[in-house]
Amino acid sequence: MIYKPSIPKGTRDFSPTELKKRIYIQNKIKEKFELFGFQPIETPSFENYETLMGKYGEEGDRLIFKILNSGDFLTNVSDEFLNEKNSQRLTPQISEKALRYDLTVPFARYVVQHQNELTLPFKRYQIQPVWRADRPQKGRYREFFQCDADVVGSQSLWQEIELIQLYDSVFNSLNMKGVTIKINHRKILSGFAQIIGQSDKLIDFTTALDKLDKIGKEKVIQEMLSRGISSVDVQTINPIFELNGTFLEKINQLREILVDSQVGLQGITELEFICNAIAQLPLSVASLELDVTLARGLNYYTGAIFEVVAPQQIQLGSIGGGGRYDDLTGIFGLKNMSGVGISFGLDRIYLVLEQLGLFPEEINQALDILFINFGHEEAIESLRIINQLRQKGYKTELYPETSKLKKQLAYADKRGANYVIIIGENELKKQQFILKNMVSGQQTEYNFSDINQFKF
Amino acid sequence: MIYKPSIPKGTRDFSPTELKKRIYIQNKIKEKFELFGFQPIETPSFENYETLMGKYGEEGDRLIFKILNSGDFLTNVSDEFLNEKNSQRLTPQISEKALRYDLTVPFARYVVQHQNELTLPFKRYQIQPVWRADRPQKGRYREFFQCDADVVGSQSLWQEIELIQLYDSVFNSLNMKGVTIKINHRKILSGFAQIIGQSDKLIDFTTALDKLDKIGKEKVIQEMLSRGISSVDVQTINPIFELNGTFLEKINQLREILVDSQVGLQGITELEFICNAIAQLPLSVASLELDVTLARGLNYYTGAIFEVVAPQQIQLGSIGGGGRYDDLTGIFGLKNMSGVGISFGLDRIYLVLEQLGLFPEEINQALDILFINFGHEEAIESLRIINQLRQKGYKTELYPETSKLKKQLAYADKRGANYVIIIGENELKKQQFILKNMVSGQQTEYNFSDINQFKF
Numbered sequence: 001m002i003y004k005p006s007i008p009k010g011t012r013d014f015s016p017t018e019l020k021k022r023i024y025i026q027n028k029i030k031e032k033f034e035l036f037g038f039q040p041i042e043t044p045s046f047e048n049y050e051t052l053m054g055k056y057g058e059e060g061d062r063l064i065f066k067i068l069n070s071g072d073f074l075t076n077v078s079d080e081f082l083n084e085k086n087s088q089r090l091t092p093q094i095s096e097k098a099l100r101y102d103l104t105v106p107f108a109r110y111v112v113q114h115q116n117e118l119t120l121p122f123k124r125y126q127i128q129p130v131w132r133a134d135r136p137q138k139g140r141y142r143e144f145f146q147c148d149a150d151v152v153g154s155q156s157l158w159q160e161i162e163l164i165q166l167y168d169s170v171f172n173s174l175n176m177k178g179v180t181i182k183i184n185h186r187k188i189l190s191g192f193a194q195i196i197g198q199s200d201k202l203i204d205f206t207t208a209l210d211k212l213d214k215i216g217k218e219k220v221i222q223e224m225l226s227r228g229i230s231s232v233d234v235q236t237i238n239p240i241f242e243l244n245g246t247f248l249e250k251i252n253q254l255r256e257i258l259v260d261s262q263v264g265l266q267g268i269t270e271l272e273f274i275c276n277a278i279a280q281l282p283l284s285v286a287s288l289e290l291d292v293t294l295a296r297g298l299n300y301y302t303g304a305i306f307e308v309v310a311p312q313q314i315q316l317g318s319i320g321g322g323g324r325y326d327d328l329t330g331i332f333g334l335k336n337m338s339g340v341g342i343s344f345g346l347d348r349i350y351l352v353l354e355q356l357g358l359f360p361e362e363i364n365q366a367l368d369i370l371f372i373n374f375g376h377e378e379a380i381e382s383l384r385i386i387n388q389l390r391q392k393g394y395k396t397e398l399y400p401e402t403s404k405l406k407k408q409l410a411y412a413d414k415r416g417a418n419y420v421i422i423i424g425e426n427e428l429k430k431q432q433f434i435l436k437n438m439v440s441g442q443q444t445e446y447n448f449s450d451i452n453q454f455k456f
Numbered sequence: 457m458i459y460k461p462s463i464p465k466g467t468r469d470f471s472p473t474e475l476k477k478r479i480y481i482q483n484k485i486k487e488k489f490e491l492f493g494f495q496p497i498e499t500p501s502f503e504n505y506e507t508l509m510g511k512y513g514e515e516g517d518r519l520i521f522k523i524l525n526s527g528d529f530l531t532n533v534s535d536e537f538l539n540e541k542n543s544q545r546l547t548p549q550i551s552e553k554a555l556r557y558d559l560t561v562p563f564a565r566y567v568v569q570h571q572n573e574l575t576l577p578f579k580r581y582q583i584q585p586v587w588r589a590d591r592p593q594k595g596r597y598r599e600f601f602q603c604d605a606d607v608v609g610s611q612s613l614w615q616e617i618e619l620i621q622l623y624d625s626v627f628n629s630l631n632m633k634g635v636t637i638k639i640n641h642r643k644i645l646s647g648f649a650q651i652i653g654q655s656d657k658l659i660d661f662t663t664a665l666d667k668l669d670k671i672g673k674e675k676v677i678q679e680m681l682s683r684g685i686s687s688v689d690v691q692t693i694n695p696i697f698e699l700n701g702t703f704l705e706k707i708n709q710l711r712e713i714l715v716d717s718q719v720g721l722q723g724i725t726e727l728e729f730i731c732n733a734i735a736q737l738p739l740s741v742a743s744l745e746l747d748v749t750l751a752r753g754l755n756y757y758t759g760a761i762f763e764v765v766a767p768q769q770i771q772l773g774s775i776g777g778g779g780r781y782d783d784l785t786g787i788f789g790l791k792n793m794s795g796v797g798i799s800f801g802l803d804r805i806y807l808v809l810e811q812l813g814l815f816p817e818e819i820n821q822a823l824d825i826l827f828i829n830f831g832h833e834e835a836i837e838s839l840r841i842i843n844q845l846r847q848k849g850y851k852t853e854l855y856p857e858t859s860k861l862k863k864q865l866a867y868a869d870k871r872g873a874n875y876v877i878i879i880g881e882n883e884l885k886k887q888q889f890i891l892k893n894m895v896s897g898q899q900t901e902y903n904f905s906d907i908n909q910f911k912f
Binding site: 007012013015046072088096109114169332373411415 | 500502618737788
């Protein structure tokens, strides 16, 4: 029986057209990363089991792909383990490696492991696939790419400012106008919890608040009540739903609400600093907006929190996010290594560019010039000229067979070639070639020696 | 207890310096691939278990990394399987996915699966990691990158010629002189086996012959004898050890040896065609050499076989290889799809460039210009100028803290910055900056408005 080929669910083949669009985005991002002083690193696709497990919560642990030990992996497993038939307990007995789940934990591991080789602050970027055993659905894959830039080893708020500028600079180079960079601060969220005397309910509080965009104020309040926050307390924080005006106006309103929370006021001061700097260093295509309902992965962010939202007409939501974390490397034993980072959602950025028609047309052009193949002598002469054209940077090839002209021209067309060059027996004698413009259909004869003057 | 971080054996972290060198090589290769009309694709890191198993022999099957099924993977495994404690038999019960072992089988799977979307001949390139559970040793990793270019859907020998030119073109752009492209033909090997009436011993014969470089003629003959080839037969093929002279001279000697083998003569004719074409289209840095002892993965090659050898002074052996295969997609049910491909050994090319000092110096330069940080107002002004410099393509950053000048300069030095720009309180007042050349130590004052004239 012949096996009909397919790929595992949640994974993708990337065709040349798709991949070239993805590479286009990545190159724009990389270029800006490097201009901002970030350097690339790569870490292995799989890490030791213990490096990853326990870092993403119970749900995360479950979604990590584990790699089966090689060889006779059952030898040292006790019969008890096998008889128990408990997959979860058996796993660490038969697997000591797992595919990375994100780029953040491997980066933290990298920083700790290589701490003596690094110049601090260390600015790194990393664009690699990650794997999650999530249920695949539209737009959610089991293999997808993350694209992160982080700085560790400096608490300076200039880093946050640089990262906002970096976001703006990337979206500008992609010609994506109308992006919103939302910002919040973990300490402002802590301040809210503090003023209602519910610091222990910070996560309940923010989980509810985080849904404001999706479910609206009434339901957020309902959820807070159901999570054990009293109606008096909900009343106290009601003004946060009513914030309005510019960034600085919101800041001033917040300062009144959080007047009794020292930690809250710290957060406000930091955001004010960032806001003022950005006002003096205007952004090109993005706007910076204070959103106190933004919480994102609260568990490890300790300072500013970012989320980038696609241009309004697209309705796609987040295309990036990040924030400051004061103790990411703590899990691997290195304390006091504050960091701040952002990430770009490559798949979603792809969708935005596709919808807005922002990919350059040339991307589909696999070939600039095709040479028609008429036989041995003609082919040799063609290859001589092809060598010259390639040296000048033109994507050029010889059709490999002496097929009918029509077939060769159809191939040129499918490959997106704008020009075809014809060297038949007659042309060879006259040391000439015919240049056919595939768009206009026009054909013109030139001498071989003219080739160097052409701009295709 | 704090877990001391490490990575799985046989895997690597790539530091910025290493990675940028790797990217340098990859970019040179990609550029040439595209000029020769190849298009990039990517396939998923893991494939279905059945896609990979049975394609690489028993040894290969063993070396493929299998991914443990997610969730409660033991539920549907019968107790018998567990009690048996046979790892090999249990594996397909608890794993339905595996990490790719090379790029060739996934490519064959891709071609078959997407056959209706492809324009033939289809020229693709692919640069992605592959994984093998090999015993790690110097220069052999469990995760490494393959870099392949293949054409499928044409039997034309012009493809072989183009691929030889492509090799030459890549090594030329890497400035790597003295590369040898060895070529052989499967049909010539078949011819040898035929003339000694041992077609069934083709693999024994070529496996022995393939070792000539390493163990010398005497031991090769010993091995042939021990593999059941008679001493009369060894005598018959003795002339193949004595081939000498130019490519065409060797061809002529071969034609005499293989005069009675039709298949052998076919192989000779093909190589002669290739050799003549290359003579008319001279290579830049590589030389083409006929090596009848070259066998490489004989099992799927059916025509030309290539191997690229590093410049002699390096003693590193193969840095690339490839060949023609007439039935690669047959394993997935698509017949008559002849293909030919080459691959580049990225890790070894890296070693060659390192040894020959061929990496450009700029690679270590993470930064062009560092701005010293003296405080808030100075920083804002610096960031304004930094924005302009980045737009001009200079890698520029502001030191994030107002540390002592000495510390900031040391950072600039470590980051490879050639220039430092100093804007202190005085400079800000005068709207001037001090440009410090980090190589000469020279310092010069300029007006802010001068910035656009600079070439750093």
